[in-house]
Amino acid sequence: MKDDTTTGGRRIAVLGEMLELGDEAARAHWDVGRMAGEYGVDFVIAVGGDMAKQLALGAADAGVESAIVKDNETATALLEKFLRPDDVVLIKGSRGGMRWQIAQALTGQEITGILS
Numbered sequence: 001m002k003d004d005t006t007t008g009g010r011r012i013a014v015l016g017e018m019l020e021l022g023d024e025a026a027r028a029h030w031d032v033g034r035m036a037g038e039y040g041v042d043f044v045i046a047v048g049g050d051m052a053k054q055l056a057l058g059a060a061d062a063g064v065e066s067a068i069v070k071d072n073e074t075a076t077a078l079l080e081k082f083l084r085p086d087d088v089v090l091i092k093g094s095r096g097g098m099r100w101q102i103a104q105a106l107t108g109q110e111i112t113g114i115l116s
Contacts (some may be wrong), residue, residue: 009086010042013057013104014075016093017048029054031062037062043082047075047093074100076105 013036021028025110033055036044044059044066046052056066069075079089079102089106093099 003103009084009088012043012045012073012079012083012087012089013041014045014047014079014089014091014099015030015052016097017051017055019094019096023053025051030058031065032067033058034062041090043067045069045075045078047099050051055058055096072101072104072105079106086094113115 015032015036018025018028018032029051032042036059039066041059044056044064046055046059046066046068048070052068056068059066067078069078074108083089083106091099091102095114099112101113102110104111
């Protein structure tokens with residue numbers, strides 16, 4: 001599902017767990033992983049615990065390669081080894097997961113927390 005606006009690189013989604021979804025959490029995470037594939041994502045990095053596994057399983061169901069990592073630091077380290085010029089990265093998750101720290105690290109910014 002790539003379009004003319006892509007840079008020619010891969011589409012990588014770094015997806016963190018969505019908090020406070022209650023009983024629908026597992027299915028919602030699986031659906032998001034699946035939709036990543038439907039929207040043309042080439043690789044998913046799922047960050048967190050059990051719900052990150054659901055993200056990765058949904059992505060796999062859509063034929064997308066994925067990795068499951070436990071935290072922002074591990075996601076950043078993986079991206080630093082994995083990224084190529086022209087790749088496009090989307091980073092998304094609940095505010096409590098502070099996924100912006102991944103973008104800060106990759107761009108050389110100071111790492112901030114919620115209360116920073």
